[in-house]
Amino acid sequence: MTDRPIKLNKRQKEVLKALLDKFEKSKTYRGENAVNQSFKVKPSDFFRDYDSDFANLDEQEDFERELFGLEDAGLIQLSKKNGVIKSIDMVPAAQDSFYSLLGRTELKQLEDSQISMYKSHIGKNEVLDLFCKTQIKRLEERKKAEYEMPVASEIINILEYISSNTEEILERELSIELFGDSKRFKRDYRSKVLTVLRKYGDFGDLIENVPDDREQGHAILAEYNVFPNPTYVNFKGKGTLCLKDGKKIELSPSLAIAIDASTLGRIENVIVNASRIVTVENLTSFNRVQDEDAFFIYLAGYHNTAKQNFIRKIAESNLDKEWFHFGDIDPDGFYILEHLKKKTGIAFKQLCMSVDELKEYKEYCKPLESNDIKKAKSLIDKGLYVDTMRYVLENNVKLEQEVISWKQEAFRMTNGCNPSYWIIHHSHHD
Structure with a gap:
């Protein structure tokens, strides 16, 4: 790759991201493949009408210019036939540059970080244990965790707080306590927290026959002394x-x-x-x-x-x-x-x-x-x-x-x- 700085536009980033995704899903990335693999995508994945008789020539030229820029930078190699680009191949030696240009953390590093985060919350209560252990197992099996890291961390913080809560607290008060915003819990996390509680908590008798999801949610949160309004x-x-x-x-x-x-x-x-x-x-x-x-x-x-x-x-x-x-x-x-x-x-x-x-x-x-x-x-x-x-x-x-x-x-x-x-x-x- 050239040492000359390169500024990528949106479509160029999409090309690099698609190639990097393929690479990270491969056995080569995990060091489990005895045969060298190549990683390629098609031009039509990013410009649907690229090889069509109806393609706008100006747009086609712009697209090719973007790809040539990536090739000149040593990031990709273009396979052509009769002057038409047929495939976009990743340059294996440029993998580190992919991460830096996309501002992306390497998958294995991200997985290790997530596993470490989940392990740090085990032993606090049964629901959290089941949730965290399940996510660790998924990550070790090279599957995605159920939630992205920032969201998962907030869900865990909420679960830890309500699990130790012994006095009645209203949902808006909970939101202020945790986020400094009276509406954020309901807007961003309430449904996710309830999904986790339903899946990993033991609420069978409580919610099995509560008529609808809304009432189920109220009933589950009430077990943690969290209420939408004061209860009497x-x-x-x-x-x-x-x-x-x-x-x-x-x-x-x-x-x-x-x-x-x-x-x-x-x-x-x-x-x-x-x-x-x-x-x-x-x-x-x-x-x-x-x-x-x-x-x-x-x-x-x-x-x-x-x-x-x-x-x-x-x-x-x-x-x-x-x-x-x-x-x-x-x-x-x-x-x-x-x-x-x-x-x-x-x-x-x-x-x-x-x-x-x-x-x-x-x-x-x-x-x-x-x-x-x-x-x-x-x-x-x-x-x-x-x-x-x-x-x-x-x-x-x-x-x-x-x-x-x-x-x-x-x-x-x-x-x-x-x-x-x-x-x-x-x-x-x-």
């Missing part, structure tokens, strides 16, 4: 809220209390002065239900670790209480119930979640969607809520719990029934 636990009923600082707050069935998730850790225990504790899936129903002898907790659909810990704390201080769950009569509603049982270890009874309610309020039922059918069959295969799911499938129906809480409360008020009427008469085992 709502509850009402007779009892006493005992705080760790010794303060006590008297609770009433007619006065719903909402406590943000970050404050739950300040609660020592909750003394419930009612026979029953009822978790409620949806807010409308939570506001509607009344029962002097029940303590209600609003879950907001799929519940996170903070709410699970709060429920367990209540259970530990109230061992003599009956536990019920009131939710939608659809497959998602039953998956929420099952998830609640598994995560808290409490033997919840179903409340107003049976075939009886589907029959009683059939005029308010909705038809199933394709996801509902799949989930209902999955529950049956697992031997869970079989009778209700079979009825749901055979009759193509599902029912929102808001219908039940509205109608039951209206019936109670009209007929002067005790507030406990609907709970006593509508609890089920399945």
Whole structure:
């Protein structure tokens, strides 16, 4: 190669890049090839109409002039026939110049650097270990890592931060903390971080039946105390809220209390002065239900670790209480119930979640969607809520719990029934 400085235009760089890519993918680059290889590309890869009868002659001449410039610099060798360039060959001795002219790091050096980076993060937590070890394996097998180096490094930093996070933090606050920019986490990294967590984390029970990707993302990040907005636990009923600082707050069935998730850790225990504790899936129903002898907790659909810990704390201080769950009569509603049982270890009874309610309020039922059918069959295969799911499938129906809480409360008020009427008469085992 000539010592004369050369300034490359965009197309000349594309030619050198294509040749270097071929070289780095070869056995020759790895020192595994016993036979000398040549590396070449076609002119039409960069100028589609180069050898066409319809080529613009001025453009053709410009292209050839660019290639001659590379050849004069000792970077390539042109193979011609009848004055037409047929192939562009790499000059093996000029490989180092390719890297310097393109400002590119040699592949083996880049791989070693990436492997070293991934190894430095092993041993911090299980998700990171699986992610990093997988990337190392890919690189050692001469495959690309899942993410380019700068992006992978940021993903790892985010995962390390949230894995050690013990207090509620909002997504925009997380973004400010890590990037000094309230929107960058959501814009550049949120979906990538969630992809890694879904692939390498153990969230099967949590996300298997969450209806859509958006809700799945919220549920996964909530496990790390990361929320899009502040989250609250709502509850009402007779009892006493005992705080760790010794303060006590008297609770009433007619006065719903909402406590943000970050404050739950300040609660020592909750003394419930009612026979029953009822978790409620949806807010409308939570506001509607009344029962002097029940303590209600609003879950907001799929519940996170903070709410699970709060429920367990209540259970530990109230061992003599009956536990019920009131939710939608659809497959998602039953998956929420099952998830609640598994995560808290409490033997919840179903409340107003049976075939009886589907029959009683059939005029308010909705038809199933394709996801509902799949989930209902999955529950049956697992031997869970079989009778209700079979009825749901055979009759193509599902029912929102808001219908039940509205109608039951209206019936109670009209007929002067005790507030406990609907709970006593509508609890089920399945």
